[in-house]
Structures are given as structure tokens and as C-alpha cells.
Amino acid sequence: xxxxxxxxxxxxxxxxxxxxxxxxxxxxxxxxxKKVAIFxxxxxxxPTCSKSHMPGFVERVDELKAKGIDIIACTAVNxxxxxxxxxxxxxxTGKIEMLADGSGDFAKAVGLEIDLSNFGLGLRxxxxxxxxxxxxxxxxxxxxxxxxxxxxxxxTMCSMIDRSL
Numbered sequence: 041x042x043x044x045x046x047x048x049x050x051x052x053x054x055x056x057x058x059x060x061x062x063x064x065x066x067x068x069x070x071x072x073x074k075k076v077a078i079f080x081x082x083x084x085x086x087p088t089c090s091k092s093h094m095p096g097f098v099e100r101v102d103e104l105k106a107k108g109i110d111i112i113a114c115t116a117v118n119x120x121x122x123x124x125x126x127x128x129x130x131x132x133t134g135k136i137e138m139l140a141d142g143s144g145d146f147a148k149a150v151g152l153e154i155d156l157s158n159f160g161l162g163l164r165x166x167x168x169x170x171x172x173x174x175x176x177x178x179x180x181x182x183x184x185x186x187x188x189x190x191x192x193x194x195x196t197m198c199s200m201i202d203r204s205l
């Protein structure tokens with residue numbers, strides 16, 4: 041069953057790039073005591089993810105922070121090396137926290153995994169945007185089509201934050 045507004049995020053961990061290389065970061069480390077705008081992409085370097093989804097959040101970092109967001113994060117079922125390079129290539133480094141979900145454990149735990157094996161991609165995350173306040177989901181927009189980034193766009197997230205405040 042997919043996570044919904046009002047639910048607490050499950051325990052788990054991501055992989056992030058630290059000064060000495062990859063390191064684990066727990067769900068609690070990321071979300072406890074913070075307002076986090078997190079968006080998920082089916083895959084780094086894929087067309088919609090690279091041409092519209094990530095750039096929209098990079099462009100709106102200041103606007104999201106002005107609305108009280110502490111962290112803007114991106115997760116994908118990719119390894120942290122791919123996500124780190126993708127962040128560099130999209131201008132997200134230092135703006136968007138990259139949370140690697142390499143085995144899809146987080147995507148599965150929140151019920152937002154998608155099987156894209158027919159496209160040679162295997163298990164991935166659905167495309168979504170979520171606002172999480174101290175570990176509780178307050179806004180969740182999931183795309184029906186993984187190649188579309190409308191409901192999960194930064195523009196939509198900004199307007200949803202205004203309504204949820």
C-alpha cells in the first residue's frame with residue numbers, strides 16, 4: 041500500500057556522498073525536525089528527469105527555502121556515484137541533497153516503486169513530489185505516467201506548500 045498524506049515515513053536509510061565517499065544516512069537524519077521537499081525520479085540522466093524535473097527544482101531552490109523548506113532532496117533508484125555526477129551536470133550540487141536508493145528499498149517501503157523492465161530499467165521509483173514535516177507526509181503528488189513531471193514539478197510543489205501552510 042502506498043504512503044499517503046498523514047503517514048509517517050518508515051525507518052530506513054539512503055546513501056549520500058560524504059567527504060570520504062559514500063555513507064549511509066537514515067530517514068531520521070534527513071527528516072526529523074525538518075521540513076523537507078523531496079522529489080523522486082525514475083532515473084538520473086533520463087529525458088524528463090534531466091530536462092524538466094531536476095531543473096525545475098534547481099531553479100526554485102530560493103523560492104522553496106523562502107517558504108520554510110529546510111532541505112530539498114532528490115531520490116532515485118540509482119547509486120550515489122551516478123546521482124553525484126548527475127547533480128554536478130544539472131547544477132544541483134550544493135542545492136539539492138541527493139539520496140541514493142540503490143536497491144529501491146525506500147521506494148518499496150513507501151509503496152511507490154514501479155517496474156520499468158519493459159523499458160530495460162528494472163525496478164525504479166515512481167515520479168513524485170512529497171512535502172514531509174518532521175517525518176510526516178503533508179503533501180504527496182504522484183505522477184500516473186513516469187515520463188511526465190507535472191503534478192510532481194517544483195512549480196506545483198510551491199503552490200501546494202502555500203496551501204498547506
